[in-house]
Amino acid sequence: MTLIVQAPLSFAAYRAKMVAFVSVEYKLDLKTASFDEFRQAVAKNNFPSIPTLTPTLAKLSLEGGCLLDWHGHKVTLMCMEAKDHDVWLFAVENAALPDVPATAPVFAKTGKITTASWTDGERTYILATEGDEAELKSYL
Numbered sequence: 001m002t003l004i005v006q007a008p009l010s011f012a013a014y015r016a017k018m019v020a021f022v023s024v025e026y027k028l029d030l031k032t033a034s035f036d037e038f039r040q041a042v043a044k045n046n047f048p049s050i051p052t053l054t055p056t057l058a059k060l061s062l063e064g065g066c067l068l069d070w071h072g073h074k075v076t077l078m079c080m081e082a083k084d085h086d087v088w089l090f091a092v093e094n095a096a097l098p099d100v101p102a103t104a105p106v107f108a109k110t111g112k113i114t115t116a117s118w119t120d121g122e123r124t125y126i127l128a129t130e131g132d133e134a135e136l137k138s139y140l
Contacts (some may be wrong), residue, residue, distance in 0.1 A: 009071055011099045011124070014092070015117060017070070018077070018126055019110045022088050028064040028079065035062055038078060042067075047076045048091040048123055057127075057139045060087055070096055085130040087139070091123050100124045105140055107133045116140060 030041050060080035068075040073096030078089040105116040115128045116136040
């Protein structure tokens with residue numbers, strides 16, 4: 001498990017830390033090209049599950065993922081590859097954040113990374129890419 005350095009406890013700080021994590025070289029904790037294998041490994045380690053992927057997201061190549069920590073809360077990171085850049089999907093329990101985003105995706109840009117963030121049930125998700133907002137919308 002990779003430890004994320006502590007930062008202020010807010011959704012904006014969480015999103016900024018997750019974007020910073022994937023903006024530099026990192027090592028995968030789970031290496032697999034199988035979505036089912038990835039989900040099983042995440043469940044085995046008691047990390048937040050990844051939702052059923054949309055058909056467009058499911059077409060991307062899975063590289064694996066990371067098991068992260070945010071203020072003592074487990075964060076699942078799934079790493080996928082589009083044609084010429086990466087796409088990342090983060091999942092965290094809502095209890096980790098005092099101010100979760102809406103259920104409809106909220107888009108933001110941090111440096112070269114564009115994100116879509118939303119809450120579904122007891123989890124908050126961030127879909128991130130080096131592409132643009134239109135690319136993210138095509139995955140949702």
